[in-house]
Amino acid sequence: MVNLREELIFQGKAAKEAARILADVSTDVKNRVLETLAANLESSAPEIVGENMKDLRAGEAAGLSRAMLDRLELNPRRIEAMAEGLLALVSLPDPVGEIAEMRRMPNGLQIGKMRVPLGVVGMIYEARPNVTIDAAGLCFKAGNAVILRGGSEAINTNKILVKIAVDVLTGFGLPASSIQMVSSTDREAVSILLGMYEYLDVLIPRGGAGLIRRVINEAKVPVIQTGVGNCHIYVDNGADLDMALRIVYNAKTSRPGVCNAVETLLVHQDLAGDYLTRLYDLLCKNQVELRGCPRTRQILPQIKPADEHDWYTEFLDCVLAVKIVDSLDEAIAHINTYGTKHSEAIITNDYLNSQRFLREVDAAAVYINASTRFTDGNQFGLGAEIGISTQKLHARGPMGLEELTTTKYVIYGQGQVRE
Amino acid sequence: MVNLREELIFQGKAAKEAARILADVSTDVKNRVLETLAANLESSAPEIVGENMKDLRAGEAAGLSRAMLDRLELNPRRIEAMAEGLLALVSLPDPVGEIAEMRRMPNGLQIGKMRVPLGVVGMIYEARPNVTIDAAGLCFKAGNAVILRGGSEAINTNKILVKIAVDVLTGFGLPASSIQMVSSTDREAVSILLGMYEYLDVLIPRGGAGLIRRVINEAKVPVIQTGVGNCHIYVDNGADLDMALRIVYNAKTSRPGVCNAVETLLVHQDLAGDYLTRLYDLLCKNQVELRGCPRTRQILPQIKPADEHDWYTEFLDCVLAVKIVDSLDEAIAHINTYGTKHSEAIITNDYLNSQRFLREVDAAAVYINASTRFTDGNQFGLGAEIGISTQKLHARGPMGLEELTTTKYVIYGQGQVRE
Numbered sequence: 001m002v003n004l005r006e007e008l009i010f011q012g013k014a015a016k017e018a019a020r021i022l023a024d025v026s027t028d029v030k031n032r033v034l035e036t037l038a039a040n041l042e043s044s045a046p047e048i049v050g051e052n053m054k055d056l057r058a059g060e061a062a063g064l065s066r067a068m069l070d071r072l073e074l075n076p077r078r079i080e081a082m083a084e085g086l087l088a089l090v091s092l093p094d095p096v097g098e099i100a101e102m103r104r105m106p107n108g109l110q111i112g113k114m115r116v117p118l119g120v121v122g123m124i125y126e127a128r129p130n131v132t133i134d135a136a137g138l139c140f141k142a143g144n145a146v147i148l149r150g151g152s153e154a155i156n157t158n159k160i161l162v163k164i165a166v167d168v169l170t171g172f173g174l175p176a177s178s179i180q181m182v183s184s185t186d187r188e189a190v191s192i193l194l195g196m197y198e199y200l201d202v203l204i205p206r207g208g209a210g211l212i213r214r215v216i217n218e219a220k221v222p223v224i225q226t227g228v229g230n231c232h233i234y235v236d237n238g239a240d241l242d243m244a245l246r247i248v249y250n251a252k253t254s255r256p257g258v259c260n261a262v263e264t265l266l267v268h269q270d271l272a273g274d275y276l277t278r279l280y281d282l283l284c285k286n287q288v289e290l291r292g293c294p295r296t297r298q299i300l301p302q303i304k305p306a307d308e309h310d311w312y313t314e315f316l317d318c319v320l321a322v323k324i325v326d327s328l329d330e331a332i333a334h335i336n337t338y339g340t341k342h343s344e345a346i347i348t349n350d351y352l353n354s355q356r357f358l359r360e361v362d363a364a365a366v367y368i369n370a371s372t373r374f375t376d377g378n379q380f381g382l383g384a385e386i387g388i389s390t391q392k393l394h395a396r397g398p399m400g401l402e403e404l405t406t407t408k409y410v411i412y413g414q415g416q417v418r419e
Numbered sequence: 420m421v422n423l424r425e426e427l428i429f430q431g432k433a434a435k436e437a438a439r440i441l442a443d444v445s446t447d448v449k450n451r452v453l454e455t456l457a458a459n460l461e462s463s464a465p466e467i468v469g470e471n472m473k474d475l476r477a478g479e480a481a482g483l484s485r486a487m488l489d490r491l492e493l494n495p496r497r498i499e500a501m502a503e504g505l506l507a508l509v510s511l512p513d514p515v516g517e518i519a520e521m522r523r524m525p526n527g528l529q530i531g532k533m534r535v536p537l538g539v540v541g542m543i544y545e546a547r548p549n550v551t552i553d554a555a556g557l558c559f560k561a562g563n564a565v566i567l568r569g570g571s572e573a574i575n576t577n578k579i580l581v582k583i584a585v586d587v588l589t590g591f592g593l594p595a596s597s598i599q600m601v602s603s604t605d606r607e608a609v610s611i612l613l614g615m616y617e618y619l620d621v622l623i624p625r626g627g628a629g630l631i632r633r634v635i636n637e638a639k640v641p642v643i644q645t646g647v648g649n650c651h652i653y654v655d656n657g658a659d660l661d662m663a664l665r666i667v668y669n670a671k672t673s674r675p676g677v678c679n680a681v682e683t684l685l686v687h688q689d690l691a692g693d694y695l696t697r698l699y700d701l702l703c704k705n706q707v708e709l710r711g712c713p714r715t716r717q718i719l720p721q722i723k724p725a726d727e728h729d730w731y732t733e734f735l736d737c738v739l740a741v742k743i744v745d746s747l748d749e750a751i752a753h754i755n756t757y758g759t760k761h762s763e764a765i766i767t768n769d770y771l772n773s774q775r776f777l778r779e780v781d782a783a784a785v786y787i788n789a790s791t792r793f794t795d796g797n798q799f800g801l802g803a804e805i806g807i808s809t810q811k812l813h814a815r816g817p818m819g820l821e822e823l824t825t826t827k828y829v830i831y832g833q834g835q836v837r838e
Binding site: 020023024103105109111114116118119197201202216217220222223224240243246247249250251254336358359360362363364365366367368369370371373374375379380381391392393394396397406407408409410411412413414415416417418419 | 439442443522524528530533535537538616620621635636639641642643659662665666668669670673755777778779781782783784785786787788789790792793794798799800810811812813815816825826827828829830831832833834835836837838
């Protein structure tokens, strides 16, 4: 284990040194690197697919599920999408160097906030190898060095992707250690990274609840929690039932496996009979399993009961828990108890209720009359995202380039001293 | 230990419930609470001084240093200063509820960021009892509940201060659990607090390097590091020597025991002979001990040598380490190696050097031609501060009301669903 620790500390030091250089690279150079990387990924598609095939074969042999193998797969179309993602970054403004809130104080000092990169970002993520390029591109454009720790199933794919990126960096005279990956698939590597507060400025875990929990329990490096989304929609008394059907249908079925899909539906008692009957017809036709509270099952006796555990569950599947509530208060209390502070929606035509829901629900994104599925960097106009923060410090909701930076106070004086 | 843990979890739950209510209290009510608390502190001065006397006597018996006893003491003048601090908060704008960056997206969704309280803040601090009222006032005005864990030496003083605050809260019909203190002086209480991520949204430790290190090592709650300031001033070639003398004198002697005082002076070799001779005369007259690198001691053989450990040390005393450097590069490298990312200054008349120093020094506050002593919430125009962050996430530099809040995305729709 000593060798692995030494290797990671060596990478950490190299990343810190690279970060110092990257902080000062011009936007023009950064954009040219991203464009070249996009082109080289496309021209290296056969090589990438070849390495990816090794991972797919190993995954099949290890008995990975179809869904896992699908997430793992890179084909020419997906490689093109990665390249397009990099080109999208080129067109986004570079946040680094902006000076905001510059004021002149009574003593003549000029004090402002300069936007600067975070420094070294650690990314810990699971199967999808496209995260390797997305994260590397975002961190690089924001002036950060990055250390990537992807899933062991994608190790060969990640290695070739990082090699292509590093070749581009060195071609531009930039440090190879700007984008590094952890070459060991040992679980211990994650524990070591979590303790490397001298070298990592922030750790961003992307993955299931188990990974996130492990990171929070072990990390000494500051962490930005991402992703787990036990999202709710509350259909208020007097809501437009057609709108409520359309939104719940969209939020559950358009992509059930993602974090902004709805998992629990809360329905006001006064419209539950009519609404739930129509919803059942709509969702059952589309293979969605409903699980209901006792009052829901009085209306829909044919569905399974929901238990306490279901209220806590991010199903990531075609399953929807349903609960009838007496009031807006009960809905808000349920969400604030069982939710994961990701995305929450109310369907209502009541002005006061809509405003109370906005204020009182504690989540990264709170919606009135829209699908929770919009919580996404592109949909929110950030252009790209490195994850969706569900914590309150630093960044909340989709994190783009600006969330990968920090500020420092810059003070211009003419010899001022403090009385 | 079970009882202590249960007690703290009970307090955590109560704080969370209070936070839900505080988030929605109007600015008017919050200001009236602060005004009443200010008045009641002043009218309760004899009672407060009486309780403080118990702590002072216990401190004397326990052999606390004069400096510690001074920090612990509350007299009518200091109580008045606490009250004035609360009145200053009244005049500051309430950040809660502001909606920024509201935009209409192509699909008609209106997306903005609403400023909301963090929720429950944990404060862990040492001797000064005025922090109890300062922190409680700031957290309250920003709509947060707070759990205070002050130094055991100040336990009687803190108890009476919190009691006075809670009486005001309940008089306004607000939850008593909005402002709570940990009544146990057991060290274990800190460990329990550090693990209470279900109830605390952020922990802010204020104190020496030992406390900060312990918090970072143990905490599962997100932490904002504060305070430790190993600050540098670099006197560049061609600097105005009179200005450089005035600024270093101010930064070292105006208040040597605080975090924004200078601890190490870096001097360019080309002006070292002249400058250091004059500086020695100025500082020696004022009882400042200099410790020099070998080249400094060629100029000032009468001073003690500085060792490697001195470069890392926040003396918080009338001691200044001095090192001669060959270049701006060496100065920046020294600061980024030994500094604590607090406050760093260059004295220069060289435009390019000034800009490189601003960009390349990694610290919360970077100065050109001014004393490091200005790093402070009042001096930076924030009106008040709960601490000075030396980390990069969430807040950097002095933290005022806004830094005690976060945002959430609010989305107004008319039935939009995602394609």
